[in-house]
Amino acid sequence: MTASKPLVILKETILAGESKTINMEIAKLHTMNKLKIPIIVERSKLDGPTVLFTACLHGDEINGTEIVRQLIVQKINKPKRGTIICIPIINIFGFINKTREFPDGRDLNRVFPGSKNGSLASRFAYYILKDIIPHVDYAIDFHAGGASRFNAPQIRIVPENPELKKLSDVFNAPFTLYSKNISGSFRNSCDKLGVKMLLFEGGKSLDLNLQITEEAIAGTKRFLQHLDMLNPRKKASVPKSKSIYIEKSNWVRAKYSGMFHGLTTIGKFVKKGELLATISDPYGKVEHKMKAPHDGYVINVNDAPIVYQGDAIFHISTQLELES
Known part of the structure; x- marks a missing residue:
């Protein structure tokens, strides 16, 4: 193989075989302190694809x-x-404040492709697509469940895309969900620009979970090995079982407000009528049982100690993809 061509990101050149951290600056804090988003680039001397790993959108x-x-x-x-x-x-403002959104109140994952002269979140989206994504062939974007909702480790891909299906097979998360692209999302914009992206979901907000991290690392190594990019000093593990593909799923919502006591585990296959949780009042007078409305895998559990009527509590599969 021949040496790679120079790569230019945000006016900085990274040569073949070079490592460089580029600091992306778009806006300062309201205190006038600079905010830098480190972009860490590692290049081999050998030609090959460009892969992007992102988190904290x-x-x-x-x-x-x-x-x-x-x-x-x-x-x-x-x-x-x-x-x-x-x-x-990516969302350094939200990371500092431990919040989901940007300071302008916008969800960055709903404003792509963004605008050069738009809101703060919109400007970030614009520059990410303008300066970074044109260099990228493949990407994995790492997410977690919102609020207190804990996601089983899973990959999400659009249906009827054989290439993404192959990549998700290789990654082999415990679950793979078919999920259409959402307008304004990072994944949707990347797809339109020809980037083959896997979206990883696992764990919950404001939480670190070793099992989720290990599942993601193992899948990423298999992903890189498939592309013949894995560092020769690293080894990819052989998965113990195949990913379970979920075509359809739905949320089970709380019928009552109260103190929530979950009785099932993430990733478990439950049968219709199985007891999932109880919701009680604080005074020891009332206790409501929540039962599974149908058979399926539990792919998300609400860990909140208190819930309100209508809150999404369990995400359960309703239709699995039959093995070919």
Whole structure:
């Protein structure tokens, strides 16, 4: 193979075989302090694809940041060939404040492709697509469940896309969900620009979970091995079982407000009528039972100690993809 061409990101040149951290600056804090978003680039001397690993699009989803941090610490981001770009924190404002949104109140994952002269979140979206994504062939965006909702480790891909299906097979998370692209999302914009993206979900906001991190690292190593990019000093594990593909699922919502006592575990297959949880009043007078409305895998559990009527409590599969 021949040496890679120079890569230019935000007017900085990274040569083949070079490592560089580029600091992206778009806006300052209201205190006039500078805010820098580190973009960590590792290049092999050998030609190959460019892979992007991103996290913390939502500022409170810090388990994704831990996953990308571990890719760097373990030197998994040093490719055998090609280029690996890591952005552990995209929404630096939200990360500082431990909030999901940008200071302008907007969800960054709903404003893509953004605007050069738009809101703060919109400007970030614009520059990410303008300066980074044109260099990228493949990407994995790491997320966690919102609020107190804990996601089983899963990959989300659009249906009827054989190439993404192959990549999700290789990653082999415990679950894979078919999920259409949402207008304004990072994944939707990347798809339109030809980037093949897997979206990883696991854990919950403002929480670090070792099992989730290990599942993500193992899948990422298999992903890189498939692209012949895995650092030769690293080994990808062989999965014990195949990913369970979920075509349809629905939320089970609380019928009552009260103190929530979950009685099932994430990832478990439950049968119709099985007891999932109880919701009680604080005074020891009332206790309501929540039962599974149908058979299925529990792919999200609400860990909140107190719930209100209508809150999403369990996310359960309703239709699985039959093995071919």
